[in-house]
Amino acid sequence: MTEDRGAAGPYIEYDGLPVLHGSEVKLPLIHPYAPVEAGRYITPAGGRLTIRKSERNSAHLRITLDHLGCPAQSTPDKDAAFRRLALATEGYCVHAGCRHRPAFSDGVMRCFEVRTGSIPLATFVRAVLAVELGDLTPAGRLVEEAEARFGPVRPAEKLDGEDQAAAGQDR
Template identity: 50%
Template sequence: MDSTDLGALGPYDQFDGLAPLHARERGMPRLHPYGPVGPGRAVTPGGGRLTLESDAVHHRVTLDHLGCEAQTTEEKNAAFRRIARGAEAHCLLAGCTHPARHADDNVYRLFEVPLGALEPTAFVRMILAVELGDFGPGEKFARAAETVINSDR
């Protein structure tokens, strides 16, 4: 474990090459790729921070990989974009009229999935699979969403 003091931001600790965690983040729960997923904030197996929130219409999943170059490769960015497009397709099917809410700056990602379209645990597991290098579940989800959208036309 290495510690870095970033002045006003405080100390960050890095474990085994994963994204550095702020002192207040060290106590956050750790997600297991096959474990339960609930609302709130947790550290992912790939070193990201994941926040799951729900409102009356959507599940909102925010994932950031601040300081973790292993999670910002072009291959992973493309996989996250495809998952986001699949989620946006579900929004279209649900009749949502909001603009797409996917942010992709290679570090901070935001996804929205309409309630009832996909259970949050399944969606989060897709994201965790990408973090760990398994692109299959996300590709399957994206292809299925494209098929449904194309059949509606």
């Protein structure tokens, strides 16, 4: 079935997931326990997950998760868990001498910058997918690990107002 959503369409239903743009139908589905590599995937909840080297800082990977504003993915609990994931990565960056805010944006497109070699990519992606599916535990675990190694991270509420401005900006 095809849905037309204006200039960006056409969108197509795909395997029971939310509608996808025609160019996204052939993207591979990512499984939480499959090997994780750079690329573009469809997540178990119908999001688009992109993993690539950061354009601004080669020591980081940029991970984006797009749900096209799906209300089920924009709940306060999930937003807070995604913020905590961004803060967990910040602890590793601060310890390594990076001078940027955690790359994170709420809502339609969530962006993360993960320092290569800090949190294993598969572990971080699994935590993102777990939050997407409603399990907030892995996000908390990553924050606890970062705090055990580097001390307290900022409260998640401190990211409010930094969302779009901080996404991907190195300082």
